[in-house]
Amino acid sequence: MVRAAKLARSEYFRILTRWLDKTLPVDRDELIFCGGTAHLFKAELSDPPLAAALRYRYKDETVLWDADVEIPPTLDTANLGSRLADVYGMYRTFRVRTSQTQSLRLSSRLPSTGSTGEAENES
Numbered sequence: 001m002v003r004a005a006k007l008a009r010s011e012y013f014r015i016l017t018r019w020l021d022k023t024l025p026v027d028r029d030e031l032i033f034c035g036g037t038a039h040l041f042k043a044e045l046s047d048p049p050l051a052a053a054l055r056y057r058y059k060d061e062t063v064l065w066d067a068d069v070e071i072p073p074t075l076d077t078a079n080l081g082s083r084l085a086d087v088y089g090m091y092r093t094f095r096v097r098t099s100q101t102q103s104l105r106l107s108s109r110l111p112s113t114g115s116t117g118e119a120e121n122e123s
Contacts, residue, residue: 013044030062034085038065067092 016037024031033045042065066082067089076084 013041016041030064032064032067032089034064034066034082034089036083039082 033042038045066085069085069089069092071081071084071088075088
């Protein structure tokens with residue numbers, strides 16, 4: 001049973017890295033490993049020979065673990081730890097992007113410099 005689990009883990013890791021190679025866009029500049037599966041394979045991804053192969057594959061990229069986020073204790077009430085990192089990291093990313101988009105929309109509605117704002121007040 002132990003041998004079967006080791007073989008399954010090894011095969012899963014090979015399938016995962018093949019999928020990453022085929023799926024990730026060419027014009028990426030960073031990789032973010034997070035969540036339960038990332039931590040399941042953290043040893044393999046950090047092992048010097050494998051890490052060297054990954055650095056060769058993704059040599060110009062920044063590799064982040066758990067999106068460099070710390071899960072606030074108030075959100076991790078079930079002690080899920082790294083299993084929340086992917087969701088929380090995406091939440092923070094979307095929040096920042098939404099805020100930036102809203103700021104751009106607001107700035108495009110503001111009168112240009114030097115305007116008295118009368119046109120806006122008449123509507």
